[in-house]
Amino acid sequence: MPKLNQSFYIRQDVVQISKELLGTYLYSKINGVITGGMIVETEAYAGVEDKASHAYGGRFTERTKTMYKIGGTAYVYLCYGIHALFNVVTNDLNVPHAILIRGIKPTVGIETILKRRQKSKLTNDLCIGPGKVSQALGITTNHTGISLLGNEIWLEHREIETSDKISISKRIGIDYAGEDANLPYRFVLNI
DNA sequence: TAGGTGATCTTG
DNA sequence: AAGATCACCTAT
DSSP: OBBBOHHHHSSSHHHHHHHHHTTEEEEEETEEEEEEEEEEEEEEGGGGGOSSSTTGOOOOOTTGGGGGGGGSEEEEETTTTTTTEEEEEEESTTTEEEEEEEEEEEEEEEEEHHHHTTOSEEEEETTTTHHHHHHHOOOOOGGTBBBTTTTEEEEEEESEEESGEEEEEEOSSSSGGGGGSSSEEEEEEOO
């Protein structure tokens, strides 16, 4: 299957792209081992005007500078001291749009994923939750800034059958964002 | 439902 | 230089 190419990522509408990422596949290749699965949950973070975004108001720091890179870059940061959260940067250089990958359905390298997650059985929620996604695929903050067009972390295109299975809701864990906390920027694929 | 966890950011 | 904050997870 073809990798998502740069022109997919370099588009204006991060909310639309977030929806389109449902049903695509996310892979990592760590120490020669490929793990991955189908993306089933995403959230859009819409740049400098979005109060929930790390880049709100144009904030540009050592951490957030990666969000200003060109579409098709990985933005990974540490949350609550424990969890690496993986995001896809979109849009042009210096436009800090990002999409948080909140859940996948694992399909490749299940053995490795179970080992990384310290679980013995494949359950429906094994990789549901952004911290779990990174743990399952071996993604760490060291991966922040790398290209998603390379051979370490990448996405592949699939057509999903219908949009009827998509649920839209407000984003999780951003109560600090005022009225923007209610924006319908979370997308879940009901499989 | 609450506590663990530590890098990051803001304030002083 | 220090304290508050935080795009979460696990277990009770």
